[in-house]
């Protein structure tokens with residue numbers, strides 16, 4: 226019947242995607258075939274400067290992109306998954322986890338800690354799609370809860386960056402319960418009057434899309450990200466419907482009122498900083514680009530905005546959200 | 552669980568294995584198994600179904616309303632499947648749309664305001680997939696339904712009465728006490744869906760079912776379920792009246808226990824219950 230929690234995604238540029246070996250395709254734009262050296266990718270925040278395509282970003286690199294230099298202090302780094310069901314498909318679950326640990330250098334699909342963004346201290350939870358499709362099992366659920374605890378203890382805003390195919394099937398019904406667990410943490414944040422900013426990046430689907438990630442006081446999406454409960458293949462197979470070109474994408478979600486802002490990656494840090502500063506009730510954050518300082522990130526952002534306009538006819542509105550040119 | 556509860560509702564020896572998991576899946580999906588409305592008409596002295604989410608429409612895959620249950624007013628929300636082809640289609644196979652979850656939230660909030668306990672009955676293969684469902688906010692509806700239940704000040708009892716699959720089930724499954732019928736299943740994904748993804752073959756559903764450990768006794772052992780509710784011999788489909796009596800007794804007992812807890816403590820306990828779920832090493 227319905228395969229609602231699924232990691233199938235029509236894009237092929239995922240770290241775990243099939244097709245050509247990763248080293249050949251990783252830095253080649255799937256949209257316009259531009260190729261980048263690794264140092265260019267890092268400098269461009271893994272956004273194609275030709276067409277504006279957003280490549281996947283690992284949790285560690287995402288943290289470097291978002292937080293003030295040297296401000297990140299990881300917590301709960303030692304958590305790792307057990308195998309509550311003794312689950313085996315073609316491989317035992319612990320072997321899959323070990324392989325993911327080796328290939329990513331992470332212990333699970335989320336990294337959490339304390340950080341400052343544009344001078345505002347925050348609790349931060351960042352997911353990593355390259356670790357078993359960013360699937361949420363017990364460790365991801367617990368890490369999100371610990372990040373919320375940190376926000377509550379220190380009276381900080383919580384910022385999460387979701388990138389996930391959904392619940393981790395190998396942990397069975399316990400993985401499902403992580404949805405409610407993260408919702409319990411959001412409930413505590415709301416009761417305590419602490420703000421929660423949810424950033425959604427490609428892809429955020431299934432159990433993560435339908436739990437904490439949907440519950441931000443402010444929800445920000447990167448452009449072109451698949452943000453849906455059911456993946457496009459499941460919808461097509463189950464219902465036989467023909468899908469609109471923008472099925473489940475950020476832009477469609479924006480149009481239907483499910484996200485507050487669509488923010489291209491080069492502008493994401495500034496936007497999160499501005500939102501966090503206001504929601505935390507502190508001094509407004511003034512991005513360097515607005516006060517006339519040299520800002521390479523902003524410059525790239527403007528270049529990308531131009532590129533995207535050429536390709537799609539859509540340019541980012543200053544305060545997020547797609548703005549169709551006349 | 553106390554010894555008396557064990558005696559009253561029965562406790563099941565560990566059986567495990569592929570055949571047992573698949574047997575449970577088949578019983579949970581049995582077309583003669585009682586559905587939400589079958590139970591409500593038997594356990595309530597009166598039940599008034601309410602319709603519509605006050606925004607888009609009414610979702611027949613979710614039944615929500617207020618009833619009189621053994622001397623007290625209770626709000627009920629449950630997934631609803633259909634028995635024949637026409638009814639199955641009308642009920643969308645028990646797969647809710649965002650309107651269904653929003654209708655549920657409306658009734659949860661109503662119960663919270665009026666001080667009625669909430670009872671939810673879970674029986675769905677999952678939330679409806681579809682272009683329209685996504686556009687109308689399926690993810691957000693499922694997330695907010697959980698949040699609404701997490702925070703209501705009144706007692707919440709949830710029982711898995713058939714298939715409890717994925718977030719579409721859990722959306723109405725956040726409760727102070729989670730019950731599960733003896734032959735119900737509770738899973739993160741349907742065995743077919745799991746098989747299609749992990750085995751690349753939906754035909755491996757039996758193996759997937761065994762691996763997912765969806766049975767009531769497995770869920771009890773994992774701490775996801777608090778109590779297993781007995782069914783008539785052979786399964787609930789054999790005797791609807793008896794199945795309803797057993798379910799009604801279990802709900803009444805649980806409501807008595809949980810209603811005695813002060814509201815603030817009950818809410819904190821509900822959060823702590825879900826907070827503690829999971830298995831990891833540190």
Ligand SMILES: [Zn+2]
Nearest residue numbers: 254257273276
């Ligand atoms: Zn490109």
